[in-house]
Amino acid sequence: MNSQTKKALVVDDDEDFVIQQKAALERLGYAVTEAHSRAEALERLEEGRPDLAVIDLMMEEKDGGFVLAHQIKRKYPETPVIMVTAVTGATGLQFAVDDQRQHRWVKADAILAKPVRFEQLQREVERLTK
Amino acid sequence: MNRTTLDLWVVDDEPAMCLGVRRTLDGFSAPYEDLDEAVDFRVTALESGEACLDRLGQQAPPQILLLDGKLPGVDGIDVLRQIGERRLAITTVMITAYATLENAVKATKLGAFDFLAKPFTPAELRHTVRKASREIILTRRARRLEEEKRQVRFEFLSVLAHELKAPLGAVEGYVDMLRSGTAPVDALTRMEGRIQGMRKLITDLLDLTAIESGRRRRNLEPVDPAEVAAQVAAAQAPTAGAAGVTVRVAGAPGVLEADRGELEILLGNLISNAIKYNVRGGEVRVELAGEADGVAIRVADTGIGIAPADQARLFTEFARIKNSRTRGIEGSGLGLSIVSRIAALYGGKVGLASEEGKGSTFTVTLPRQAKPA
Numbered sequence: 001m002n003s004q005t006k007k008a009l010v011v012d013d014d015e016d017f018v019i020q021q022k023a024a025l026e027r028l029g030y031a032v033t034e035a036h037s038r039a040e041a042l043e044r045l046e047e048g049r050p051d052l053a054v055i056d057l058m059m060e061e062k063d064g065g066f067v068l069a070h071q072i073k074r075k076y077p078e079t080p081v082i083m084v085t086a087v088t089g090a091t092g093l094q095f096a097v098d099d100q101r102q103h104r105w106v107k108a109d110a111i112l113a114k115p116v117r118f119e120q121l122q123r124e125v126e127r128l129t130k
Numbered sequence: 131m132n133r134t135t136l137d138l139w140v141v142d143d144e145p146a147m148c149l150g151v152r153r154t155l156d157g158f159s160a161p162y163e164d165l166d167e168a169v170d171f172r173v174t175a176l177e178s179g180e181a182c183l184d185r186l187g188q189q190a191p192p193q194i195l196l197l198d199g200k201l202p203g204v205d206g207i208d209v210l211r212q213i214g215e216r217r218l219a220i221t222t223v224m225i226t227a228y229a230t231l232e233n234a235v236k237a238t239k240l241g242a243f244d245f246l247a248k249p250f251t252p253a254e255l256r257h258t259v260r261k262a263s264r265e266i267i268l269t270r271r272a273r274r275l276e277e278e279k280r281q282v283r284f285e286f287l288s289v290l291a292h293e294l295k296a297p298l299g300a301v302e303g304y305v306d307m308l309r310s311g312t313a314p315v316d317a318l319t320r321m322e323g324r325i326q327g328m329r330k331l332i333t334d335l336l337d338l339t340a341i342e343s344g345r346r347r348r349n350l351e352p353v354d355p356a357e358v359a360a361q362v363a364a365a366q367a368p369t370a371g372a373a374g375v376t377v378r379v380a381g382a383p384g385v386l387e388a389d390r391g392e393l394e395i396l397l398g399n400l401i402s403n404a405i406k407y408n409v410r411g412g413e414v415r416v417e418l419a420g421e422a423d424g425v426a427i428r429v430a431d432t433g434i435g436i437a438p439a440d441q442a443r444l445f446t447e448f449a450r451i452k453n454s455r456t457r458g459i460e461g462s463g464l465g466l467s468i469v470s471r472i473a474a475l476y477g478g479k480v481g482l483a484s485e486e487g488k489g490s491t492f493t494v495t496l497p498r499q500a501k502p503a
Binding site: 014016017019020023024027086114115116117118 | 292295296298299300302303304306307310312314320324
């Protein structure tokens with residue numbers, strides 16, 4: 001793989017979701033590194049800056065995704081972070097990042113609801129890496 | 131002992147009465163040994179019904195109101211009526227010089243909690259106030275318990291919804307990929323796996339609901355647990371074979387009185403866990419033994435074990451332990467919760483001994499004679 005290939009990091013404790021996002025990002029031309037927990041993701045981050053990160057909100061710790069998003073942004077402020085979540089209004093957690101106030105504490109550039117369709121991911125990736 | 135301070139207002143047009151109440155209750159603390167709670171009072175004296183209504187409109191109402199029934203102008207009954215109309219949760223004690231039955235009925239209908247007939251001694255006042263505050267504490271506790279139950283239920287449903295959405299989302303994702311011709315070769319197998327997971331979750335949920343509601347028709351009869359264990363082990367032999375795990379059943383504890391279906395569910399959950407959380411080439415030993423307090427069902431595995439910190443929360447719903455070793459293991463998160471509920475139904479016990487990297491042993495002890503439902 002040449003050094004021009006863009007790198008993406010996918011983090012989710014759901015194996016199937018990792019497989020699906022990985023395949024989708026590969027279609028978009030990314031070389032994908034996967035991680036299944038926040039700890040594993042931090043190790044991957046030590047190995048270099050990804051050009052994009054797609055992370056799940058709910059990993060083993062309930063707000064693991066939020067914490068990880070903060071950590072990614074602190075280390076690599078330039079890396080766009082897409083957060084995916086199966087959480088809905090029913091759990092009392094409802095948010096969007098187009099709201100300035102929420103953007104201050106949700107360190108993600110986009111939030112997508114699961115299941116994520118390819119076109120949706122493509123649109124967000126293109127928007128964020130323009 | 132917990133300490134609670136309650137606001138108490140006394141409304142009486144006789145200054146001496148207000149002063150007397152204040153003196154009697156100032157520094158008085160009502161301890162309730164059985165509730166592990168002591169109550170102190172913050173007394174406010176008001177000289178008229180109008181003053182009382184004004185104050186009710188301006189600030190938080192008191193928990194207890196000592197109300198003179200006979201006041202010039204707006205009298206006690208009017209105040210009581212107003213409290214009812216404003217839906218204020220105040221425990222009201224009527225103070226009255228002429229405790230007629232008619233007044234009593236009227237006041238009770240309007241929601242008065244108790245009566246104090248003039249003249250009364252400080253001891254009588256304390257006794258009445260004590261009774262009223264006990265009622266308040268009990269009501270508060272009942273409400274808090276109800277609130278906690280609602281919260282638990284809400285959390286259960288939220289997690290359940292999430293647990294169902296995750297596999298559904300995975301399946302939808304593969305459908306999308308199949309449609310666009312980008313699916314991996316094992317997509318169908320993976321979809322099947324997630325669908326089975328959902329089915330198992332729903333089956334477990336129905337088991338749990340049936341046990342919890344007590345609606346399930348139980349057929350208590352003499353059952354040989356060794357026979358049930360052998361049957362369950364045989365049913366799970368294909369899964370065990372695929373995982374490379376050997377299951378052995380040993381022991382002849384004799385019969386116990388039980389519902390066969392419940393015993394199957396209990397053993398089924400324990401044995402399937404012992405297979406799932408095992409290692410290739412590992413072993414599951416199901417040992418049944420007659421003991422002083424009944425029959426012990428021991429299911430031991432040579433698997434990954436459970437960290438001490440995780441052991442405590444293992445029996446609560448959806449408490450699936452997630453770490454690198456449990457990744458990829460499917461489960462509803464309800465199995466052990468079902469096991470402990472069935473055990474409780476029999477007045478039995480569940481025990482766990484586990485060491486990380488070595489394995490876990492779950493022991494369920496059931497009495498010979500089932501507890502009547």
